[in-house]
Amino acid sequence: xVQLVESGGGLVQTGGSLRLGCTTSSRSxxxxxxxxxxxxxxxxxxxxxxxxxxxxGTAYADSVKGRFSISRxxxxxxxxxxxxxxQPEDTAVYYCAAASVDRWYGAVTQRERYHFxxxxxxxxxxx
Numbered sequence: 001x002v003q004l005v006e007s008g009g010g011l012v013q014t015g016g017s018l019r020l021g022c023t024t025s026s027r028s029x030x031x032x033x034x035x036x037x038x039x040x041x042x043x044x045x046x047x048x049x050x051x052x053x054x055x056x057g058t059a060y061a062d063s064v065k066g067r068f069s070i071s072r073x074x075x076x077x078x079x080x081x082x083x084x085x086x087q088p089e090d091t092a093v094y095y096c097a098a099a100s101v102d103r104w105y106g107a108v109t110q111r112e113r114y115h116f117x118x119x120x121x122x123x124x125x126x127x
Contacts, residue, residue: 002026002116004096009121012086016125020081022096022118029077032116033099033108036070036081038092038123045095049081050107059107063089088127093120 008020020036035050049070050059058070069082079096097114108114 004118
């Protein structure tokens with residue numbers, strides 16, 4: 001089992017920034033594509049950003065392109081998401097997830113491809 005722990009959520013004003021982190025102790029971290037999803041009450045858990053094994057391939061939801069940036073540090077077994085120019089519409093619980101993939105895979109965008117999930121961290125953007 002892969003245990004994922006998110007951090008960095010909090011309350012910020014419109015236009016502010018946060019940096020989320022997700023870390024694991026799993027020795028297989030570098031065998032997983034990683035992603036961030038978000039969910040609000042009554043809605044589906046939606047894809048936000050994904051990153052491939054090496055960190056060279058990324059994908060973003062249209063709503064966050066140009067504002068959010070995903071990265072990973074395989075030595076630290078950590079994936080990050082820098083969130084800039086935050087808007088009230090970004091308010092959600094953000095979840096880190098891991099997808100087992102082969103070496104040539106790019107970023108994974110499909111929710112059903114992710115097998116392991118963190119517990120989530122709340123991001124609230126005040127208006």
